[in-house]
Amino acid sequence: MERLNVIPYPNRVRFTGGTLKTENLLTAEMPIDLVPGSMGDEAYVLEITPEGVSAKCATKRGMFYAQQTLIQLVADEEIPCCVIEDEPAFPYRGFMIDTVRHIVSVEDTKKMIDAAASLKFNAFHWHLTDDQGWRAQVDSRPLLCEKGSVRSGSYFGREESGTEYGGYFTKDEMKEIVAYAAERFIDVIPEIDMPGHSSALLHAYPEITCSGKDVEVKTKQGIYSDIICAGKDEAFSVVFDAIDELCDIFPGEYFHIGGDEVPKTEWSQCPNCKKRKAELGIKSDNELQRWFMQKVADHVREKGKTAVVWNDAVKAGEVEGASVQFWMGRKKPTVKIANGGGRIIVSDFYHYYTDYNYSITPLKKTYNYNPRLKGVTAEGLKNIAGVETPVWTEYIKDFDRLCFLTFPRYAAVAENGWTLQENKDEEDFERRFEIFTKSLRQKGITPADKEEWNPPLMKRFTGARLY
Numbered sequence: 001m002e003r004l005n006v007i008p009y010p011n012r013v014r015f016t017g018g019t020l021k022t023e024n025l026l027t028a029e030m031p032i033d034l035v036p037g038s039m040g041d042e043a044y045v046l047e048i049t050p051e052g053v054s055a056k057c058a059t060k061r062g063m064f065y066a067q068q069t070l071i072q073l074v075a076d077e078e079i080p081c082c083v084i085e086d087e088p089a090f091p092y093r094g095f096m097i098d099t100v101r102h103i104v105s106v107e108d109t110k111k112m113i114d115a116a117a118s119l120k121f122n123a124f125h126w127h128l129t130d131d132q133g134w135r136a137q138v139d140s141r142p143l144l145c146e147k148g149s150v151r152s153g154s155y156f157g158r159e160e161s162g163t164e165y166g167g168y169f170t171k172d173e174m175k176e177i178v179a180y181a182a183e184r185f186i187d188v189i190p191e192i193d194m195p196g197h198s199s200a201l202l203h204a205y206p207e208i209t210c211s212g213k214d215v216e217v218k219t220k221q222g223i224y225s226d227i228i229c230a231g232k233d234e235a236f237s238v239v240f241d242a243i244d245e246l247c248d249i250f251p252g253e254y255f256h257i258g259g260d261e262v263p264k265t266e267w268s269q270c271p272n273c274k275k276r277k278a279e280l281g282i283k284s285d286n287e288l289q290r291w292f293m294q295k296v297a298d299h300v301r302e303k304g305k306t307a308v309v310w311n312d313a314v315k316a317g318e319v320e321g322a323s324v325q326f327w328m329g330r331k332k333p334t335v336k337i338a339n340g341g342g343r344i345i346v347s348d349f350y351h352y353y354t355d356y357n358y359s360i361t362p363l364k365k366t367y368n369y370n371p372r373l374k375g376v377t378a379e380g381l382k383n384i385a386g387v388e389t390p391v392w393t394e395y396i397k398d399f400d401r402l403c404f405l406t407f408p409r410y411a412a413v414a415e416n417g418w419t420l421q422e423n424k425d426e427e428d429f430e431r432r433f434e435i436f437t438k439s440l441r442q443k444g445i446t447p448a449d450k451e452e453w454n455p456p457l458m459k460r461f462t463g464a465r466l467y
């Protein structure tokens with residue numbers, strides 16, 4: 001069967017016979033018929049004849065995607081003549097970079113955005129705060145960066161270092177990233193993780209822990225019991241100040257407020273948290289977290305945006321008006337929310353987390369995953385907004401390692417998000433990715449070689465280490 005050399009694979013291709021020599025194309029103008037309302041915002045039509053190429057779309061975004069398809073096609077000397085009528089399976093196609101455990105520079109982040117745009121990703125989730133550092137300038141709360149952006153060392157296994165590690169993105173740098181992404185039709189979604197994964201924030205503001213004790217910016221990976229007190233009003237002042245300033249920098253619709261991995265031992269003993277629960281008439285600490293996330297999500301809504309939470313935050317019920325990012329744990333609450341009309345993003349840990357070695361998460365496992373969660377009704381499927389692939393950087397010290405782990409798996413998730421299930425083809429994807437590699441290298445990204453992608457079972461067994 002004839003296939004085009006494009007990732008993600010277009011959803012409707014009708015071959016019309018003959019070929020177009022690309023040398024002819026380079027000298028010709030591509031006529032673009034942009035008619036608002038004629039098709040979906042992300043849709044486009046490309047017609048390739050022996051004489052040239054013409055495009056139709058309804059928006060500049062559609063035009064951009066038509067161009068991305070064409071750029072990949074012209075890498076060959078000849079393109080088979082065809083009509084491509086294309087639009088994505090899912091409206092949300094995201095990638096996430098943790099720039100806390102190790103900082104990914106502005107230049108390298110731009111390279112990732114550039115590569116992602118060519119794969120028609122439309123969202124970059126920027127994980128800016130965690131236990132191991134605070135990475136976003138906030139003028140009204142300068143201690144966040146002064147104290148929270150620095151840790152005394154890095155003990156993440158393999159290569160350990162007692163050298164102080166720190167840094168943060170200035171407002172100008174964040175704006176630069178936002179603008180760069182916007183030119184490529186990618187929205188940037190900042191994340192401030194709370195009430196857990198907040199050691200860096202709590203190092204700057206120890207008065208908003210439950211006990212008022214000092215908290216260190218962490219030097220190791222893990223899940224820590226140092227969390228933001230839900231009983232102190234001042235805690236919300238700090239959090240809201242940070243959110244408010246970042247809302248001015250990130251113009252997109254979504255703001256991620258975290259909510260993952262929150263041990264509640266401190267809440268269960270804290271007089272302020274107990275008082276809060278009594279006032280609210282709630283019994284469990286999971287309910288208290290749901291209330292905490294709801295309060296922050298409501299604030300985000302007042303700023304004109306929609307909050308996103310990790311699915312740990314909805315154990316005790318929906319955070320109203322917030323999107324849920326499913327990564328791990330019981331699917332049931334997420335499925336229930338999807339079926340009830342809530343918006344869901346699928347980032348399944350076992351398939352879409354790209355910080356794990358290929359022996360743990362081979363390419364085929366990522367590629368063949370179907371993000372349409374089991375138990376979601378036909379109606380509920382409309383609420384699965386799409387997919388997101390995260391990369392966490394505890395074990396990723398440099399950009400080469402980041403590229404090795406994310407590519408080709410990012411491309412596989414891009415195809416999961418854009419290409420309908422029936423148009424996916426694993427073997428053909430691998431073939432197309434080898435061709436796509438050339439343009440990735442031109443963007444400064446070196447993917448993993450083919451022999452790494454799907455280690456044979458023996459190698460997986462004997463070579464299995466997490467990172």
Ligand SMILES: [Zn+2]
Nearest residue numbers: 210229270273
């Ligand atoms: Zn407390």
